[in-house]
């Protein structure tokens with residue numbers, strides 16, 4: 001039996017972002033207004049890395065849940081203003097966003113929040129082993145990684161499955 005839980009890192013869904021870019025609206029009443037990144041701490045939720053100076057980015061409102069839920073929270077996220085490569089489906093945490101300080105929010109399989117396992121990760125501490133431990137609980141299906149100070153959504157991590165073991 002494997003001791004470590006396989007991780008599945010999920011950035012913002014590309015089709016949702018393309019819809020925002022195509023409509024020039026974030027779905028929460030805001031127009032998409034591109035500007036040049038300063039490069040001084042704008043984490044891009046499409047590519048899961050910090051923006052380089054001068055890159056065309058936008059700040060939009062985003063809700064991680066795309067279905068009605070009392071735990072839906074809408075908050076600001078930076079994205080590339082134009083369609084980009086995004087973050088590939090991956091078992092690896094994004095290198096630039098893999099340590100504390102962060103808040104890890106835990107959710108059950110039905111997307112209800114599991115308050116019991118919400119975890120604060122201190123500065124410089126690696127997130128991966130902590131996320132693996134959280135996902136090893138039967139009642140934790142998804143972990144949302146958030147900023148600690150502003151609590152803005154960064155990305156989601158679920159338990160991955162080794163290829164070939166699907167019951168179907």
Ligand SMILES: [Zn+2]
Pocket residue numbers: 044046047079080084085086
């Ligand atoms: Zn991007």
